[in-house]
């Protein structure tokens with residue numbers, strides 16, 4: 469198969485021929501249709517997060533067809549020909565106190581797609597059948613960004629608490645443009661904070677229902693009940709905190725962030741909270757996909773061929789596109805399954 473591989477930390481991804489993977493016990497062999505590109509892929513590529521067991525195939529927002537079942541994999545309910553989504557959480561132990569309390573996202577033994585195991589920047593991949601998600605209908609390239617951007621954004625929105633009427637999104641990229649639509653369907657008001665001068669991101673935010681879009685260092689028209697920081701710039705956290713109403717929450721949704729500068733205690737006073745969100749559970753996946761079945765979400769995508777993965781990461785680093793970058797690996801085989 470063709471694959472795009474990270475050979476060494478900080479080095480450009482290379483196109484390679486690899487032996488076809490074989491589905492092991494409980495695994496599905498998945499023929500990849502599309503794989504979206506996440507900022508985490510860029511952090512792995514740039515050695516800001518360590519990838520394990522190099523060379524490694526990145527990519528953890530995979531849409532594909534089940535091509536074969538490994539021994540025992542049928543128990544998870546997927547059949548050959550079904551379309552599945554393979555997300556970031558590849559495996560959790562099922563036995564630790566986190567797994568036993570609906571927090572498999574925090575399992576200390578968890579393994580992650582495209583970091584600990586080979587991912588979807590390839591024609592084929594294998595995945596634990598129990599961690600693969602059934603998908604709603606739609607083009608593969610539109611569904612793929614839901615599998616991390618959408619999922620992490622959705623978990624962040626849930627962890628922001630109930631009763632959030634005014635939501636701020638800091639960094640209007642892949643996750644934010646999806647979760648803006650979910651929040652609007654839920655009747656929340658959305659303010660979008662973009663890099664000063666990023667008129668394209670601000671315009672996309674307004675077109676998706678944001679009532680205000682402006683630079684991150686400007687206050688929103690009204691104080692926020694919650695702010696989700698998707699950008700990896702730590703200096704946004706005190707800015708977001710200052711934009712909150714009393715009792716509000718800042719949720720940091722990225723896996724990596726630069727250091728957060730100090731701020732006056734008065735900005736945290738009145739029961740404001742800063743928290744992070746880490747990874748996802750399978751229940752988050754099911755909940756988001758249910759939500760999307762009821763109220764469809766459109767991904768705004770820029771498409772690249774599989775061999776264009778390094779270019780997609782360069783464009784993400786440079787902020788050269790709005791919405792989500794997606795690798796189109798194979799012809800879309802339709803939305804059934």
Ligand SMILES: [Zn+2]
Nearest residue numbers: 561564567575
């Ligand atoms: Zn566990």
Ligand SMILES: [Zn+2]
Nearest residue numbers: 506508616617
């Ligand atoms: Zn991701």
